[in-house]
Amino acid sequence: MPYIVNYEDVSPDGLESSPVAGALAGLRANEARYYRNKYDHVFSVEPAEDVPELVDRVSRILKEERDIVISSRPLEATDFVVDGLRMTYVFYESGLSINVMYSIEDGGKRAVGFKLAEGMEIPEELASRFKFARQKSKLAGVIRGSFFVLKGEY
Structure with a gap:
């Protein structure tokens, strides 16, 4: 059952097992606000175990592009x-959010983005490969983010 993310009343529903559940909920709400304001899109998520094909898609892209395997458990x-x-998003128990942006038309934007919830350490599998920039958010506190451009076809 999809859960519509409310960015006005931030809730950690679905993220309770994360040691940074509040910050991860803020990060998720920040994404929901962005898509609502920019595209008038209602951002909803589902438990990761209900949509394994999405988690597998992101995992496959990370493995094939950069030989990255995320050790944290996917939550949503x-x-x-x-x-x-x-746009494909996966939110992980560690506080990590990964999104894959893939233009439907050939030659468009295609990238993978990483965002770290406030209070989490940079995951070992990403630490030596990426530099993370800081961004302040009213909903999520300090978000650290990085990305890479996709080279393959997915």
Whole structure:
């Protein structure tokens, strides 16, 4: 059952097992607010075990592009299309959020983004490969983020 993320009343529903559940809920709400304001899209998520194909898609892309395997347990995922972009998100127990932005048209934007909830350490599998920039958010506190451009076809 999809859960519509409320960015006005932030709740850790579905993320309770995370040691940074509150910050991860803020990060998830920050994404929901962005998509609502920019694209008028209602951001909803589902338990990761209900949408294993989404988690597998993100895992396969990370493995094939950069030989990255995320050790944290996936909690929630979502997949939607806005403005010609297919967006796939996975939120992990550690506080990590990964999104895959994939332009439907050839030659468009295609990238993987990482965001770290406030209070979490940079995961070992990402620490030596990426530099993380800081961004402040009213909903999520300090978000650290990084990305890489996709080279393959998915």
